[in-house]
Amino acid sequence: SDVCFFRSVEIKQMDDEHVGLFNVVREMEANRGDKAVWEKLMNLYNEHFAHEEDMFTQIPDNQIDIADHRHRHLGIMKTIKGAVIPISQEITDFIKNWLAQHIKNTDFAYMGKMPKYHTIPDPFKWDASFAVFYPEMDDEHKPLFECVEKLKTNAD
Numbered sequence: 572s573d574v575c576f577f578r579s580v581e582i583k584q585m586d587d588e589h590v591g592l593f594n595v596v597r598e599m600e601a602n603r604g605d606k607a608v609w610e611k612l613m614n615l616y617n618e619h620f621a622h623e624e625d626m627f628t629q630i631p632d633n634q635i636d637i638a639d640h641r642h643r644h645l646g647i648m649k650t651i652k653g654a655v656i657p658i659s660q661e662i663t664d665f666i667k668n669w670l671a672q673h674i675k676n677t678d679f680a681y682m683g684k685m686p687k688y689h690t691i692p693d694p695f696k697w698d699a700s701f702a703v704f705y706p707e708m709d710d711e712h713k714p715l716f717e718c719v720e721k722l723k724t725n726a727d
Contacts, residue, residue, distance in 0.1 A: 580678050585626070588619045589674055596666050603657040612666075613652070620644040623678075643677055695720040 579586050595612045602608045624644070627637045647669050654662050692698065697716040702709050 578675055580674065582626075585623065585678070588615075588622065589670075589678075591615055592619060592670055593667065596663055596670070599658055600660075600663050603659075603663075606656050609654070609656060609658055613648075616648065620648070640677055643673060647673075695723055 580589070592615060595608075595615050599605075599608050599612050620641075624637070624641055627640070630637075647666070651662060651666060695716055697709075697713045701712065701716075703712070
């Protein structure tokens with residue numbers, strides 16, 4: 572099965588979406604004449620690419636070539652958009668192979684480059700892990716933490 576192609580990029584949302592992209596191709600294979608399934612496939616791919624490209628804006632210091640990655644997304648969509656119903660085996664094989672290669676060769680470039688998110692402390696208190704290293708900003712942040720903790724405590 573195609574799942575053997577699947578490799579984690581270590582970002583749960585992206586992994587889940589990648590699984591969905593493989594699944595919708597399998598659904599297309601089982602319903603080659605169904606225009607609604609083809610439209611679903613096109614929408615899922617476009618949505619995923621938009622999510623992924625949006626995520627890139629969080630990667631600091633141009634560590635990956637966003638333009639090249641986006642160009643690859645546009646390339647596959649341009650290639651398949653003219654496909655006619657019933658969707659051929661050639662097209663579904665092409666999409667699966669492209670996706671497997673893209674995850675392995677292109678998506679892996681962003682692995683480990685996303686900013687790490689802090690776990691939310693409980694009780695909600697400022698500590699050194701939240702320091703932005705501008706003393707006046709850090710001093711302004713501390714009372715904000717106290718306000719949030721008061722709101723949380725009163726809500727409980």
